Amino acid sequence: MKNCYINGIGSVSIQATGFSIFDAEITTVQNVNKAQQPSYKELIAPAMSRRMAKGVKMSIYAANKALFEAKMVDPQAIIVGTGLGCIEDSEKFLDAIIENEEQFLTPTAFIQSTHNTVAAQIALLLQCKAYNFTYVNGANSFENALFDAFMQLKHLDKENILIGGVDEIAPYTFSMFEMVGKVKRVGDNINFKKPETNGIPLAEGANFFALSVKKTANTYAEVVDLLVFNDFKDDETSTIKAFLEKNNLSVNTIDVIVLGVNADAVQQPFYHKIQVLFTETPQAYYQHISGSYDTASAFGLKVAAEIIRSQSYPEKLKYNEAQPEKIENILLVNQNNLTDFSFVLLSKC
Amino acid sequence: MEALKKELKERIINVLNLEDITVDDIQDTDALFGDGLGLDSIDALELIVLLDKEYGIKLADPKQGKEIFQSIETMAQYIAQNRTKL
Amino acid sequence: MQNRVAITGMGIISSIGNTVEENFNALISKKAGISDIELITTRHTNEIKVGEIKLTNEQLQQLLNLPVNNTFTRTSMLGAYAAKQAVNNAQITAINEVRTGLISSTSVGGMDFTEKHYKQYDQYPEYQKYILSHNAGDSSNKIADYLGLKGFVSTISTACSSAANAIMLGASMIENGYLDRVIVGGTDSLSKFTINGFKTLMILSDTYNTPFDQHRKGLNLGEAAAYLVLESGEVVKRQNKHVLAYVCGYGNANDAYHQTASSENGEGACLAMKKAFEKAGIQPGEINYINAHGTATPNNDLSEGRALLRIFNSVPKFSSTKAFTGHTLAAAAAIEAVYSVLALQNNMVFPNLNFKTPMEEFHLIPETEPVKTEINYVLSNSFGFGGNCSTLIFAKS
Numbered sequence A: 001m002k003n004c005y006i007n008g009i010g011s012v013s014i015q016a017t018g019f020s021i022f023d024a025e026i027t028t029v030q031n032v033n034k035a036q037q038p039s040y041k042e043l044i045a046p047a048m049s050r051r052m053a054k055g056v057k058m059s060i061y062a063a064n065k066a067l068f069e070a071k072m073v074d075p076q077a078i079i080v081g082t083g084l085g086c087i088e089d090s091e092k093f094l095d096a097i098i099e100n101e102e103q104f105l106t107p108t109a110f111i112q113s114t115h116n117t118v119a120a121q122i123a124l125l126l127q128c129k130a131y132n133f134t135y136v137n138g139a140n141s142f143e144n145a146l147f148d149a150f151m152q153l154k155h156l157d158k159e160n161i162l163i164g165g166v167d168e169i170a171p172y173t174f175s176m177f178e179m180v181g182k183v184k185r186v187g188d189n190i191n192f193k194k195p196e197t198n199g200i201p202l203a204e205g206a207n208f209f210a211l212s213v214k215k216t217a218n219t220y221a222e223v224v225d226l227l228v229f230n231d232f233k234d235d236e237t238s239t240i241k242a243f244l245e246k247n248n249l250s251v252n253t254i255d256v257i258v259l260g261v262n263a264d265a266v267q268q269p270f271y272h273k274i275q276v277l278f279t280e281t282p283q284a285y286y287q288h289i290s291g292s293y294d295t296a297s298a299f300g301l302k303v304a305a306e307i308i309r310s311q312s313y314p315e316k317l318k319y320n321e322a323q324p325e326k327i328e329n330i331l332l333v334n335q336n337n338l339t340d341f342s343f344v345l346l347s348k349c
Numbered sequence B: 001m002e003a004l005k006k007e008l009k010e011r012i013i014n015v016l017n018l019e020d021i022t023v024d025d026i027q028d029t030d031a032l033f034g035d036g037l038g039l040d041s042i043d044a045l046e047l048i049v050l051l052d053k054e055y056g057i058k059l060a061d062p063k064q065g066k067e068i069f070q071s072i073e074t075m076a077q078y079i080a081q082n083r084t085k086l
Numbered sequence C: 001m002q003n004r005v006a007i008t009g010m011g012i013i014s015s016i017g018n019t020v021e022e023n024f025n026a027l028i029s030k031k032a033g034i035s036d037i038e039l040i041t042t043r044h045t046n047e048i049k050v051g052e053i054k055l056t057n058e059q060l061q062q063l064l065n066l067p068v069n070n071t072f073t074r075t076s077m078l079g080a081y082a083a084k085q086a087v088n089n090a091q092i093t094a095i096n097e098v099r100t101g102l103i104s105s106t107s108v109g110g111m112d113f114t115e116k117h118y119k120q121y122d123q124y125p126e127y128q129k130y131i132l133s134h135n136a137g138d139s140s141n142k143i144a145d146y147l148g149l150k151g152f153v154s155t156i157s158t159a160c161s162s163a164a165n166a167i168m169l170g171a172s173m174i175e176n177g178y179l180d181r182v183i184v185g186g187t188d189s190l191s192k193f194t195i196n197g198f199k200t201l202m203i204l205s206d207t208y209n210t211p212f213d214q215h216r217k218g219l220n221l222g223e224a225a226a227y228l229v230l231e232s233g234e235v236v237k238r239q240n241k242h243v244l245a246y247v248c249g250y251g252n253a254n255d256a257y258h259q260t261a262s263s264e265n266g267e268g269a270c271l272a273m274k275k276a277f278e279k280a281g282i283q284p285g286e287i288n289y290i291n292a293h294g295t296a297t298p299n300n301d302l303s304e305g306r307a308l309l310r311i312f313n314s315v316p317k318f319s320s321t322k323a324f325t326g327h328t329l330a331a332a333a334a335i336e337a338v339y340s341v342l343a344l345q346n347n348m349v350f351p352n353l354n355f356k357t358p359m360e361e362f363h364l365i366p367e368t369e370p371v372k373t374e375i376n377y378v379l380s381n382s383f384g385f386g387g388n389c390s391t392l393i394f395a396k397s
Helices: A054-070 A087-099 A107-113 A117-126 A138-155 A171-179 A236-246 A268-277 A296-310 B002-015 B041-055 B062-068 B072-082 C020-028 C057-064 C074-089 C111-120 C125-133 C136-147 C162-175 C192-200 C233-238 C267-280 C298-311 C329-346
Strands: A005-012 A077-081 A131-135 A160-167 A205-212 A221-229 A256-259 A283-285 A329-336 A339-347 C005-013 C100-105 C153-156 C181-188 C224-231 C245-254 C289-291 C377-383 C388-396
Touching (some): A005 A054, A054 A160, A054 A205, A077 A117, A087 A107, A087 C192, A107 A117, A107 B041, A107 C192, A117 A131, A117 A160, A131 A138, A131 C153, A131 C245, A138 A160, A138 A205, A138 A221, A138 A339, A138 C136, A138 C153, A138 C162, A205 A296, A221 C153, A236 A268, A236 A329, A236 A339, A256 A268, A256 A296, A283 A296, A296 A329, A296 A339, B002 B072, B041 B062, B041 B072, B062 B072, C005 C020, C005 C074, C005 C162, C005 C233, C020 C329, C057 C074, C074 C100, C074 C111, C074 C136, C074 C181, C074 C224, C100 C136, C100 C162, C100 C329, C111 C192, C125 C136, C136 C153, C136 C181, C153 C162, C162 C181, C162 C224, C162 C245, C162 C329, C162 C377, C162 C388, C245 C267, C245 C329, C267 C298, C267 C377, C267 C388, C289 C329, C298 C377, C329 C388
Parallel strands (some): A077 A131, A077 A160, A256 A283, A256 A329, C100 C153, C100 C181
Antiparallel strands (some): A005 A205, A160 A205, A221 A339, A329 A339, C005 C224, C245 C388, C377 C388
16 A cells, blocks of 8 residues: 655744744744735736635645645645635625625625635646545544545555645634634633633644655655544543554554644643543644644644654643654644544654 | 726726736726736626626626626726716 | 445435435426525525525424524534434444444535624624534534434535535545445535625526526525435445445546636536546446536536537436526535436436527537436536536446
8 A cells, every 4th residue: 555645845824934843933822813924926926816815825825835845746636624714705705795785795705705715726726627625624624634635645546635724814703703712812821731711822824735655855754544533432542542553553652742732721621631641752732833723733734744854852842841762653633622533643754 | 087987997906906006007998808907707797796886787697798898998988878876 | 346335325305305205206296496585584585596495493403303502503404304314214223333424515504594693693692602503514513413423524615516525535435444334415505695605606597597508597596405325335235235326436626717617618527527437437328317517507507518528429318407406505416416316216317497498509408307217327417616526426226
């Protein structure tokens, strides 16, 4: 069976354009965190960009970086995961419906609001007629995309696939999230290690990956296996152990576990259970760098891929005190409010 | 008529989000679609809404737009003759 | 043929019926479900026709036995209703006994509730429980919970081709050994959001839609949900399951032409059909019935017609069932998958209602009456905004 390698990564995040986890400085996460927009002019013609949603532009930028880095020109599939799609345009269109009482509406916001617009516009820009898919399954939307690519590279006659995760912040959606306590409010204490307040520090971003069956000089890591599910059939411990055993690994042979902790006191107990199982294992976190959103776990994959390739473990990722001796196997664990679970297993090449 | 044309150019730039284009860049007889300003079928739908919203002109069939939206000149003429909103 | 992915159950709710049988009876008796809109208040009431399911949200809640404090949107309720039927039809009693997944699709998600309460959430705290039901994935999680399913749950949104992709992914996961059983399909409720969205594109007809007719004026939106139960050859053998039909081919391609319109020569559609034939290992000449996408927009029917002429030397019997149901967006390919299976089971081609005049661009005449004929393979097309083109091929059991 063929393997699935990460050969290129591109990202737009709340950190400065070109940010690296090995940089000294990071922008501290606030209650709401907008992505730093790079310059799109070199990449997207004004005639095209004038109608593009922020999520589309961020994705095109990140996708382009990932493809360029992997020297991939003709992906045989474009697969995108997004929690809410280009929600800013959904809001715009809905606002217009309400304010103008269903009159004088224009198509642009509606078109940009459809979930598949990101994958579609990447295909249009690349003139890529290949397989094109969009997953919208909340917090494991990105892992759905990763799984699809993984299965196709392993089993089908495909060599190169572009995948990504993207989400936007939009003002009214944010205020609705505030009403139900899903997000942090201004002034809320944001503590990832010992969360005291409910809600997540909402952010946005796009993270894209060029995946291939071929290992290159630029390969970051191999995606060895992943599991995407809505709920545990068994308890957490035995599910994780079984997943590792299936891959000839155990709790002790995981060098770093990357946790999707999101500073939400309500969601912390789940991660605590995982921590207890991996007490001796170096535990890493990343949402204090990316902020939290449905597809933030794609940023987590980027971080994991970068540390496995560089074999270095920046201080700022440390969730506990443990220091890895080597970084060969990484397990990523993510969920949202006890659903949309995902485990992703990465190995050094 | 000149005032209408200028107003029309401003509105088109605004509605279609033509960032790098100014009123002076658009000549009255320039083709709006294809080789000229490079507008496309989605822009045509936007222009239909513009006619409705600003000038009270309703087009039922997008095909009607083809004649009307040839240039600023043709558009201004059509508006001047058919507007119900001043 | 034991490795083929078997369809062992199906469920549906649409404007032509709340069960598979009701849908079948409507199809063969030429009874369309297109009407004036009743359950949504919209300025466009007199300018549109819709394929509306005439059950209120309260009635759906009762049918599903949902607790008062539930947070199901209409999309989730339609989905749960159809998915449960499918599971029952497949005679599944212990849903998690084998590795079972749910792959659903939707384009509106919880928009039908969001648009109702949107600006009032701060004044009416009692509605706030629906805020987190907006995201598309929530509908699938709700359906999974309703079925008691724990495992792989996914949601696909590729506009009007969504459910075809759900079926495709499910079949592929069984073939490659990731699942033993999967419930696949889609659900979409009517919403002001989509009505107005399609209105801005000027592709809504103000009267009954007329697929493949020269004088077609656009589509009617509809709402529906449908699901198939797919099972592996091994499960079928072990449990001695009754097989309704097989999923034998599928293809997905992108037109990469325009954000909403299909290319004039139907390039994406051709690619999707070609891939489906490769996968199925059959020739176009073996198809006995095509359930066309046939939305009745000027653009789709022309593009799809050209694609059919490029793929088939002689286009087999075909029809679009959208004149019955309207265009049900993310559910369209799922309800049409149910119709494709019914075509195979009953050796029946369903009529393309409202067709009178052939299109001037080519000589393609859909079947306008129910036709009894031997059917071994059905091809079903679904195309969406963003160039998303998908084709499924179903084979007789």
